[in-house]
Amino acid sequence: MALMPKRVKHRKEQRGRVKGNATRGIQVSFGDWGLQVLEPGHIRGTTIEACRIAATQYVRGEGKLYIRIFPNKPVTARPLETRMGTGKGEPDHWVAVVRPGKILFELAGVSEEAARECFARVAYKLPLKVRLVGRTIKV
Template sequence: MALMPKRVKHRKSQRKRIKGNATRGNTVVLGDWGLQSLDGGYIKANVIEACRIAATQYVRGEGKLYIRIFPDKPCTSRPLETRMGKGKGEPDHWVAVVRPGTVMFELAGVSQDAAKDCFNRVAHKLPVRVRLVGRRPGT
């Protein structure tokens, strides 16, 4: 089942420019290794679910996966072959807004090689460029 909020204040939201780098959620805090975004973009809820399945199938219970992003922005779309006008479309799917530097997924309890292999599988499903980051020593 795709992630989505239980309740929102407004059904439809406007698209905004993704300006600047992430100031929050840009360090590894829950696990030992993280997957950090290098680009800004929108990540759909079903893409997050596909990444979760790919990562959990790889670690197979020996490590723990943390998902640090949540799709809370509605994206609307008009039906195909519809004429112009008649307002904004209905909510179609949910996306998570990711800025450059956001840590999207974290792994705990696995080695660096295992984390690299796992996140390599996850990176193929994402629409943004990513890199592997480790927890900073002393934090």
């Protein structure tokens, strides 16, 4: 089952542009290792679910996975071979809007090599460039 909100204020939204860098959610907060996105864009709810399954299958109960994004923006689509001028299409899928610097997933309780291998499998499923980041300790 793909991720989607329980209810929304507006059923259809405009697409908009993803400008600037992320200001929130840019540090590893929950785990020891994080997967940081380097490009702006949208990530589908089905993609997030596929990444979750790939990560949990690799970790196999040794570590804990944290998902830091949620798809809350509807994207509409028109049926194929439809003539012009019949209005906006119906909501087709849900996406999470991500800006560069946002932490997508976090892992706790695993070594760096295990986190690197796990996030390599996750990155293969993502449509954007990502990198592995570690937790920075603040004093």
